[in-house]
Amino acid sequence: MNMKHLARTIALTLSLSTAAHAADPFDDKFRQLDELLPTPTTTRTASGAPGHAYWQQRADYKLRATLDETKRAITGAGTVTYYNNSPDTLHYLWVQLDQNMFRGDSDNRNISTLPSRDAWQKGGADGVKFDAIRFAYESRAFDGGFKIGSVKSGDGRPLHYAVNKTMMRIDLPQPLAPGAKVSFAMEWSFNIPEASVIGRRMGFERFDKQDKNDLFEVAQWFPRMAAYYDVAGWQNKQYLGDGEFTLEFGDYDVEITVPADHIVASTGELQNAGEVLTAAQRARLKQARTAKKPVVIVTQAEAEAAEKSKATTLKTWRFKARNVRDFAFASSRKFIWDAQGMKSGDKDVLAMSYYPKEGNPLWEQYSTQAIIHTIEQYNKYSFDYPYPVAISVNGPIGGMEYPMISFNGPRPTKDKKTGEVTYSKATKYGLISVIIHEVGHNYYPMIVNSDERQWTWMDEGLNSFLQYLAENAWEENYPARRGDPRDIVDYMKSRNQTPIMTNSESVLQRGPNAYAKPATALNILRETVLGRELFDFAFKEYGRRWKFKRPTPADLFRTMEDASGTDLDWFWRGWFYTTDAVDVSVDGISEYTVSTQDPDIEKAWRRKLRDAEPASLTEQRNKGMPRRVDAHPELKDFYNEHDDFTVTNADRNKFSEQQDKLEDWEKALLTSGKHLYLVDFSNVGGLVTPLVLEIQLASGKKTIERIPAEVWRYSPKKITKLIVTDEPMVGLTQDPFWETADINVDNNAWPRKLTPSRLELFKTNRSGPDLMRDYNTPLKTKAAPANGVPETPKAAQ
Structure with a gap:
């Protein structure tokens, strides 16, 4: 195949792949978000930054x-x-x-509301949990x-x-x-x-x-x-x-009056420690500010002693907090209290944990350490934590954030019979994760003050993304639940979805939609679309611009584009405004090599292809049969010695004449030995995405080719891509690292890969309900009566 013919073939293939869907309305996945975003003003600029007239x-x-x-x-x-x-x-x-x-x-x-009556009646009986009915009553x-x-x-x-x-x-x-x-x-x-x-x-x-x-x-x-x-x-x-x-935002001066034996954890700095803490507690608190590990301010022994006798008098704790948007506190005589100082930029921060004895040994080991880790990691990607304290409180609220203070739930389990205290792996990492998440909320939305009543994802999604980065920095193989693209796949292929850009009160499946999906989207934007350097610079710029201010989604979108120097409208539209999913299919591959035009090479190549064809069934069965020309050799002539692949002098002369007309660079292309592949891709899921191609060559070598999402700009449903290799390609995989949240990896490879699984075998259960057997089952009694003779159950009388 000469080069001009190859070019025409490729052009024709590309045009056909687009023309096949020409009848469909063109869905421009890369059109700008102008019709969806508010018009820039002097308050909020087109770059995503606060304008010169910004106010709050x-x-x-x-x-x-x-x-x-x-x-x-x-x-x-x-x-x-x-x-x-x-x-x-x-x-x-x-x-x-x-x-x-x-x-x-x-x-x-x-x-x-409740699930439909049909949902209640699945399994043949109506039912609801005790807790749900209790809630309905109470x-x-x-x-x-x-x-x-x-x-x-x-x-x-x-x-x-x-x-x-x-x-x-x-x-x-x-x-x-x-x-x-x-x-x-x-x-x-x-x-x-x-x-x-x-x-x-x-x-x-x-x-x-x-x-x-x-x-x-x-x-x-x-x-x-x-x-x-x-x-x-x-x-x-x-x-x-x-x-x-x-x-x-504002300044708070708050007095909290509680029983005299209570310990209070609160937003802000304690103003009257001398009135509410003992001398020993004040000394420990001072020591904690420069300590290298948590110092216990109120010990477990002191907390247990306080539980035994309740105070009849009151104490007033006074706190002040500057430039915060809310104020919360916790109070109990059960609190153990530990603290450790740390640096955040040029500021001193006191990380503190409050928990009842029921939280140990888990809380004394991990809580304050998790607070410090959170601030260290979030500072890298946002801005230095600006407040003087950061608090984690163990109590009945599983996870909730307020300025400088968070409520976090996980505890060990105490065996009711043996009294042994243990905790599961899920509890341990659940505690660390919830503390990272809730303390992390100090950044989003307690400082970058988004409108949570309107957009849940702007605080939960951004914070879940940073939580994922902090979890990865805690230890290798940390069991993070949100952020990795493979963890969002089940949700992305489910039907019961709303776009991320849905009002907070109308979101379906709040956890996947407002936490996991935006966290995953940002991770994909960081790792696959922009790369870490561009993303981290832009995301940090968003935090710098909007700390102690109130951003909207448009301000985030515009800032990320402005600071990264990348048009991301396609990304925001697909991930945030639709429920489309990533599902790219490798539909087919055609292999080409460049024709050398040398008849000695090309006719030999075509003979080799012919010889590689399988023999027909007739040819196989006729093999060895007597042939007339074998019995009469005189019937053989020139054409029995030569076939269509015989090179003639005329062929050689023509080739020589063509070579004389070519320039050196054209001759080099003819002898390059490159392998060309036309690969057809379909966008089955609708969400455009970069292509990440793992190309496996005959020698065993593997290479990665990354193709920007703009490859879909002219044809968002089907495209054909030319891949050139130095040696034969034996395999191709799209998204080999599962980094794009592709919901169906079965169609990602050529040749197709088998999916391993297990088939479980079960015996048929032929027995059904037996009312007579169940009626006559002996009744279990809790204890024998006073005469020592067990009572005969009525059913057995």
Whole structure:
């Protein structure tokens, strides 16, 4: 085949692969996101950075809270100073009353649904878990929600307010002009829900039915200013349970009054250690700041002693926190407390853990170490942790984050018979992972302050991605659950999906959709699309631009493109705006070698191909039969000695004449000995992706060829790629490292690879229910009666 003919063949093949689908509407996977993203403004620029006119509101709080341990209730009061930094005049303020979700008549309770009746009845019987029925009963009966005592202006005059479910509007007596501020005071109270029964993101834990040595994790405990910002105005969407919180930054001065024998863990720095800690505890705390390993501030022995006798007096703990968007605390006499200092940039940070004895030995070994590890790793990819403390608390909340403090659940298991305390591998790594995740939330969204009420993935997905990087840095073969592309495959090929860009309250399968899928997408963007250097620079730039500000999805998308120098609209569209999946099929391969045009070589090559063809069945059966020409050799002539592959002098003369017309580089191509392969690929899943091709050659050598996703730009469904090798190719695999989350690797290889599995054999169970047998089964009794004679069960009488 001459070079011009080869070029025409390749061009024809490529055009045919596109023309085959010319009748279909062209789906441009690489069109820009202009129709989906908001128009850039002086507040939010086209580069993804805050504009010169960027603004955000601020709210400072001075609060008091008293914990009534007996009633399991909070009474609070405080003053809010609200700063209007917007260009708008405000006539009213919106405040979040998230505790109202615990009211029996809340939307959260009223809109809850169950699986269909068909789903309930699979297996032939209706059924539901005890916990679900208990929740249904208790959530209606619990006296939850804020009871607002008063709302007053700075001069003590009552302010008109209106409660709309989980939101409260406060009407201002005078319009709040741009650049002005206003203060108002509030009083409130609420009952704390039991976390294991109806709590969510906060609550108390009951350790013993008789003893009220409870552990309290308290959040959403005061009316909090709703966010007001350029994109959404007032973010006053109702709190339905899934969409979390978006809040304004401010300074907090908080007094927390608790039983005198309680230890309090809190957002902020303790201001009155001399009033609430013993001299020994203060000395240990000082030692911990420069220690190389955790120092125990409150020992297990001290905590166990406190459990035995309850204090009848109260103590007030005072904390201050600067530039935070929320405030939470935990309180219990059961707390063991350890701490260790570390450096974050030029700042000193105190990493601290609080846990009951039920958390040991797991918590004393891993909690504070996990906090320090998290900050060290997240600093690499974001910015230096800016706060003075970072806290992990063990309690009834499985995992929840607040500024400087997180609530984390895993504990060892105590055998009820032997008293032996053990923990599983899942519990160990579950603890480390949840601490990394919840402490990591300090970065996203506690500092990079995204709107969680609208976009769950902007904090959970980004944080899960960084969690994956931190887990990999903990130890080799860490059992991470989210981030590796192979772990998202089952979800990506499932039907019950919503796009990542779905409102928080409407997301189906919240864990895979808002945590795992965006984490995996970012990992693929880092490893396969951009590479680590470009990705890490761009992602860190996003954190630098938006720390202590409120970004939107568009700001992330635009920043990543701006700082990486790469058009990624195809990536955001496919991964974030659709439910398409990666499924690339290797459909077929044609092999070519360049014709030398030398008749001695080419005719020999064609004879070799002919000889390699299998003999027909007739030829096989006729082999050895008598032939006339064998009996009469005189019948043989020139054509019995020569065939179509005989080289003639005319062939040689023609070749010589052609060679004289070629330039040196053209002659070199004819004798290059290269092997050419036309490979057909289909995009079965719909999500365009880079091609990662492992090419195996006859010598056993393997090479990797990486082809950008733009290879699909003209034909997003089918393409043909030319591959050139120095020796014959014997195998080709698309996505050999499973790095693109391809949902069907069975069609990724040429030649096709067998999938190994196991076939389990079972005996047929021919026995069915036997009412007579079951009725006459002896009744088991817990203990013999006083006379020592076991009672005869009625069924056996």
